[in-house]
Amino acid sequence: MRDAETRVLNAIDEAETVNLLADLVRVPSVTGTDAESELQHHVAGLLTEAGLDVDVWKFDVEDLRGRDGFPGTEAPRAEAYGVVGVTGGDGVPALALQGHVDVVPTGDLAKWEGSDPFAARIAGDILHGRGACDMKAGLAANLAAVRALRRAGITLERPLAVHCVVSEEDGGLGAFGTLARGHTAEAALITEPTAGTVISACAGALTFRIELAGRAAPGATRLEGVNAIEVFWPVFEAIRRLEAERNRHVPAKFGGNALPYPIEVGTVHAGDWASTVPDLLVAEGRLGVLLDEDPAEARAAFEEAVLSAAHPWLRANPPVVTWPGGQFASGRLPAGHPLLAEVRQAAADTSGVALPESAAPYGSDLRLYAGAGIPTLHYGPGDARYAHAPREQVPIPELLAVTRAVALLAVRRCLPAA
Structure with missing residues (x-):
């Protein structure tokens, strides 16, 4: 030296x-x-x-x-x-x-x-x-x-x-x-x-927010309502399918990491009374961005997956996706x-x-x-x-x-x- x-x-x-x-x-x-x-x-x-x-x-x-x-x-x-x-x-x-x-x-x-x-x-x-x-x-x-x-x-x-x-x-x-x-x-x-x-x-990470409407009703007559928690489940399953698809081909640079582009729901809030069918669910999380991927394309893929969730209620009441918080390309x-x-x-x-x-x-x-x-x-x-x-x-x-x-x-x- x-x-x-x-x-x-x-x-x-x-x-x-x-x-x-x-x-x-x-x-x-x-x-x-x-x-x-x-x-x-x-x-x-x-x-x-x-x-x-x-x-x-x-x-x-x-x-x-x-x-x-x-x-x-x-x-x-x-x-x-x-x-x-x-x-x-x-x-x-x-x-x-x-x-x-x-x-x-x-x-x-x-x-x-x-x-x-x-x-x-x-x-x-x-x-x-x-x-x-x-x-x-x-x-x-x-x-x-x-x-x-x-x-x-x-x-x-x-x-x-x-x-x-x-x-x-x-x-x-x-x-x-x-x-x-x-x-x-x-x-x-x-x-x-x-x-x-x-x-x-x-990789990148984009903070997302999903708002999903239900229909309120007394818990004692819950069949009159639509539970926002229940209809969120197919949305969550659609997110997991998207995650699997986006991690299907992992670059060698990630050194064996099987999930370099994770998608995670970090918070879920629903309902405001224990004996009422919740009429709103808000979920927030992070979407992994692929190397060299345009964040706009990542957002579009996520929104498409969320809207593809199969549930009769969601066809007339689609989830609303917004992008608050940190946006890491x-x-x-x-x-x-x-x-x-x-x-x-x-x-x-x-x-x-x-x-x-x-x-x-x-x-x-x-x-x-x-x-x-x-x-x-x-x-x-x-x-x-x-x-x-x-x-x-x-x-x-x-x-x-x-x-x-x-x-x-x-x-x-x-x-x-x-």
């Missing part, structure tokens, strides 16, 4: 990096809450301390809603902030490191080991807590890498940017607003959890782009790991950066299967391995060899 590469790796403080992650987890930055904004300002301070020029701004959310390509939101919010730090020379950053500060709600607290999901509990070499995996470990790796650059006294020839965004969990408002602000890069690495792989493509790294080889080499040179390439079944900010012409990958600590669950966790060795690879990648992209 070159002297600058060795210096930056030696400058990574492992204990400090773990403490940094714990501090991030302890901020309960659920999407759309005040704590989300609090953490953005805290991260801005950390970037400033690391010697970066930092842009902090408040989003005009209503203006962003009116722009083409607005990705949708689901969580209510009073405000949103963007944070971008840049260090190095002039011009377009050679690399952007991106991470989101928001986390999903905790769910049933009784299911968490210990009483506080935000306690950042460490057991052995595992750090537990909401956001530990998704994706504060990746955020900590980015911050630790730029701290190491400053500690090593390295002056980059080309700019390095760190993008810290909000609202990734409910659509991507933070990334959308950051790109709308004019922040860009020649390439981007999003340090989402990838479980020891490098992800070069992400798919996205991928352009074939042959050198970023893939560069990330793999950085991981191999720091940890001796040969990263396999894969695709992810979920939507992410990758598609927004790719859509803006920025070649983008995912590589980060943790396994996404632990995200959004009471068992959320991240292995500390993975956090440190990714930090080393990120730091080396930053030097190689922003301080190229003569």
